[in-house]
Amino acid sequence: MIGVLALRELRALFLSPLAWAVLAVIQLILAYLFLAQLEEYFTLQPRLQVLDNAPGVTEIVVAPLYGSAAFILMMVVPLITMRVVSDERRNRTLPLLFSAPVSMTEIVVGKYLGVLGFLLIMVGMLTLMPLSILVAGPLDLGLLASLVLGTVLLLGAFAAAGVFISTLTDQPAVAAIGGFGLLLLLWIIDWAGDKVDQAAASGLLAYLSILRHFQALGRGLFSTADVIYYLLFITVFLVLAIRRLDNDRLQR
Numbered sequence: 472m473i474g475v476l477a478l479r480e481l482r483a484l485f486l487s488p489l490a491w492a493v494l495a496v497i498q499l500i501l502a503y504l505f506l507a508q509l510e511e512y513f514t515l516q517p518r519l520q521v522l523d524n525a526p527g528v529t530e531i532v533v534a535p536l537y538g539s540a541a542f543i544l545m546m547v548v549p550l551i552t553m554r555v556v557s558d559e560r561r562n563r564t565l566p567l568l569f570s571a572p573v574s575m576t577e578i579v580v581g582k583y584l585g586v587l588g589f590l591l592i593m594v595g596m597l598t599l600m601p602l603s604i605l606v607a608g609p610l611d612l613g614l615l616a617s618l619v620l621g622t623v624l625l626l627g628a629f630a631a632a633g634v635f636i637s638t639l640t641d642q643p644a645v646a647a648i649g650g651f652g653l654l655l656l657l658w659i660i661d662w663a664g665d666k667v668d669q670a671a672a673s674g675l676l677a678y679l680s681i682l683r684h685f686q687a688l689g690r691g692l693f694s695t696a697d698v699i700y701y702l703l704f705i706t707v708f709l710v711l712a713i714r715r716l717d718n719d720r721l722q723r
Contacts, residue, residue: 472573473581480585484551490589493547497540498596504539505600508532529611533601534689537618540597541625541685544590545658548626549650551589552633553643555582556716560641565719575716579709583634590626594619614691621688624701628681629654631708638715657681 484490512531559565568578598619604610636650637643661680677683681704684697 472577473584476573476578476581477584477588480555480582481588484585484589487554489550493550494593494596497543497547497593500543501536501540501597502600505532505536508535509604527611528604528608529601529614532604533610533615534618536600537597537622538686538689541622541682544593544626545629545654546651548590548629549633549636549647549654552586552630552637552650553647554637555586555634556637556712557641557643557646561643569720575713575720579634579638579712579716583630583709583712586630586634587627590630591623594622594626597622611691617688617691617693620693621685621697624688624698625681625685628701628704628708631705631712632657635708635712635715638712654681 509532512528515531556565559568573581598615601610601615632653633646633650636653637646639649640646657679658681661677661683678700684700687694687697
């Protein structure tokens, strides 16, 4: 049943002009950034050739591309998730889901996987850009794999938070703004670490930062702690979404 709900959600996304517009605009922006980074690499190449252990094309071109994609998608994912549940609530079709022989867990996880499938398509299209460099020369495939993994986990966390925010309101615009505000807070939360005197508090803010864990993977430093952080993040927000819908069902 989860698979059916996920496919239904994914199909609904592709029936929306917004999804196609997001795909087109995001790919256009990222393609421009990719070509700009590639041009910068060609400009720096004569100086890099005389350096020992000089950074390669993966560090100069690919890593900044995924970093830029992460920031851009932080603003875009709330637009994708804003209608996941809020539209059901606004159109008064949520009671139909409640009366169906499916659990709240299946509903939330199914919708989440549908959104995640759409985001994975975006990651796949993004990854085709650095893979095109293989025609001309080698890539650090280990670093590329770490960047792809970090991006997938990051987008999974974005989607989970967005789905939860979407369960709180019947206004998609409010869900989009709320989702963006939450993600932005978690993105910059460790910026206050320098102003916090207590090391424990500073360390906590750094651990809560959704960006800090992505940056580690973006440098090719694979750590199970970073993976566990994202899995816990996703689990917490999906559980909160399930509890929210359970409360709605019990009140009817």
